[in-house]
Amino acid sequence: MTNVIEQLINGLRTGSIYALIALGYTMVYGIAKMINFAHGDIIMVGAYLLYVFIDIFKLPIILSVVLTIVMCSLIGVFIEKVAYKPLRKAAPLSVLITAIGVSFFLQNASLLIFSANPIKFESIIKVNAVHIGNVSIAGITIVTFIVTSIAMVLLTSFIKYTKTGYAMRAVSEDKGAAQLMGINVNRTISITFAIGSLLAAIAGILFLSQYQSLKPTMGALPGIKAFVAAVLGGIGSIPGAMLGGLALGVIESISKAYISSQLSDAIVFSVLILVLLVKPTGLLGKNFIEKV
Amino acid sequence: MALLTVKDLSVHYGMIQAIKNISFEVNEGEVIALIGANGAGKTTILHTITGLVPASAGVIEYEGPCNSNLLKTPPHEIVSLGMAHVPEGRRVFAELTVYENLKLGAYTRKDKNEIEEMLNNVYKRFPRLEERKKQAAGTLSGGEQQMLAMGRALMSCPKIILMDEPSMGLSPILVSEIFDIIKEISESGTTVLLVEQNAKKALSIADRAYVLETGKIVLEGKASDLLNDESVKKAYLGE
Ligand SMILES: Nc1ncnc2c1ncn2[C@@H]1O[C@H](COP(=O)(O)OP(=O)(O)OP(=O)(O)O)[C@@H](O)[C@H]1O
Ligand SMILES: [Mg+2]
Numbered sequence: 001m002t003n004v005i006e007q008l009i010n011g012l013r014t015g016s017i018y019a020l021i022a023l024g025y026t027m028v029y030g031i032a033k034m035i036n037f038a039h040g041d042i043i044m045v046g047a048y049l050l051y052v053f054i055d056i057f058k059l060p061i062i063l064s065v066v067l068t069i070v071m072c073s074l075i076g077v078f079i080e081k082v083a084y085k086p087l088r089k090a091a092p093l094s095v096l097i098t099a100i101g102v103s104f105f106l107q108n109a110s111l112l113i114f115s116a117n118p119i120k121f122e123s124i125i126k127v128n129a130v131h132i133g134n135v136s137i138a139g140i141t142i143v144t145f146i147v148t149s150i151a152m153v154l155l156t157s158f159i160k161y162t163k164t165g166y167a168m169r170a171v172s173e174d175k176g177a178a179q180l181m182g183i184n185v186n187r188t189i190s191i192t193f194a195i196g197s198l199l200a201a202i203a204g205i206l207f208l209s210q211y212q213s214l215k216p217t218m219g220a221l222p223g224i225k226a227f228v229a230a231v232l233g234g235i236g237s238i239p240g241a242m243l244g245g246l247a248l249g250v251i252e253s254i255s256k257a258y259i260s261s262q263l264s265d266a267i268v269f270s271v272l273i274l275v276l277l278v279k280p281t282g283l284l285g286k287n288f289i290e291k292v
Numbered sequence: 293m294a295l296l297t298v299k300d301l302s303v304h305y306g307m308i309q310a311i312k313n314i315s316f317e318v319n320e321g322e323v324i325a326l327i328g329a330n331g332a333g334k335t336t337i338l339h340t341i342t343g344l345v346p347a348s349a350g351v352i353e354y355e356g357p358c359n360s361n362l363l364k365t366p367p368h369e370i371v372s373l374g375m376a377h378v379p380e381g382r383r384v385f386a387e388l389t390v391y392e393n394l395k396l397g398a399y400t401r402k403d404k405n406e407i408e409e410m411l412n413n414v415y416k417r418f419p420r421l422e423e424r425k426k427q428a429a430g431t432l433s434g435g436e437q438q439m440l441a442m443g444r445a446l447m448s449c450p451k452i453i454l455m456d457e458p459s460m461g462l463s464p465i466l467v468s469e470i471f472d473i474i475k476e477i478s479e480s481g482t483t484v485l486l487v488e489q490n491a492k493k494a495l496s497i498a499d500r501a502y503v504l505e506t507g508k509i510v511l512e513g514k515a516s517d518l519l520n521d522e523s524v525k526k527a528y529l530g531e
Binding site: 163166167169170173174176177178179180181182183184185286 | 342343344366367368369370371372376377379383384385386387388392395396397399400444448
């Protein structure tokens, strides 16, 4: 029983990181109607930036974290401006291929700078484990839960209550009508990329603190998993991305522990296929019924 | 005085020329009707004025020749010049509530008190919207959505309001109600450019009108004259 609870907690920890990343996929999809396949690599960029600030420049931890998050945001906005904006009216396939190209570019750039050898990194999160009865919860897990919960509450309120949040929702529904309201669509898309990349940077920092090792392809797998989480929850839906991420983390952890660690990825993808067969729009996806 | 002047406007969709060298003007305080059959280019003209569709040639002057050429103004800046557009098919934000839609109408306005006052005015004009302010706009009936689209446009306190077929798909009683409201909006000092299929109703509230056929203006004049024009009667009034 203790073991099951610990597996569940582990699953929720990984799941909440997936959820943070999935939010970026889902928001960008909702607003720019594109799958940003380079999104996962922002995790890697964030992890390397943190490493550079802390281990090479020897900056204080808090400052390094802030700089990492800000720079990832700016990089996200820059990528959108340079690579995706010129393709605003292009076929979806061209945009998709460009996104894959950007992903390769980021991975190869870090390969060039840092080489393929994994780099060790000592976790910046030094919180003691907590014991409740027989169950022990690692410090990194507690910090992950707190950080992701705060991020999600802030994001949800931002979208629900601020003027920019209103603009984002309007643009995701109807760009033309949003323009008629006086909303600058390009600016809104930039803000969306900034927020998505900011969340990916936080995910990268948490991820690095957990695995304590860096390599250029480290963003690929969590990126794909988070994309699956976004689709599972219903792409375009923000609560869907949160739910999808958590569900994915738990399924993965439970199947690793009780079925087979080799098959866990296969199980995760089977669950996705099953859900999509029953509900093609994902768990919380919209059914796209339009009133005429 | 001309508030809006369209000069030699041409619009293409790819190879197809939808608007062919059109000129017209809208004076301050007028209600101008733009009538014509399906596909004549009415929506295209409104979309070009507010920047949703690019023009291939021509000038659109707003508030006199020394002021802005709308074709050179970024679309999202047009509403703050005092021009609101109630688009064809309403295009309310279906997943947002009625209240949120109205707030978006005042997106470019800063003064909180003014926004609150406009909101009250809109609720007074359309009591139904106040009753449903927490409801998602997509769940409103067609007529209510039309009221919301109009209310949303009014939230920006426009000098001129462009309306694209506000009576489309509404029951006769609601059509009359919508036209009464357009008249009220005009009487409160707002200039109106109205696109309509319901030519009879449109001409009955308009000062002047332009008749559009396949991208060209074929007839223009005082609305009361056009109502009695034989060719208009035959083609658009079904008499
Ligand atoms: N996005 C588009 N791409 C290509 N052609 C278009 C597009 N929009 C409109 N057209 C064409 O331009 C012409 C004018 O269309 P427009 O929508 O302006 O007509 P309308 O007068 O508003 O008609 P209706 O009364 O049916 O609304 C039509 O022939 C239409 O097929
Ligand atoms: Mg039309």
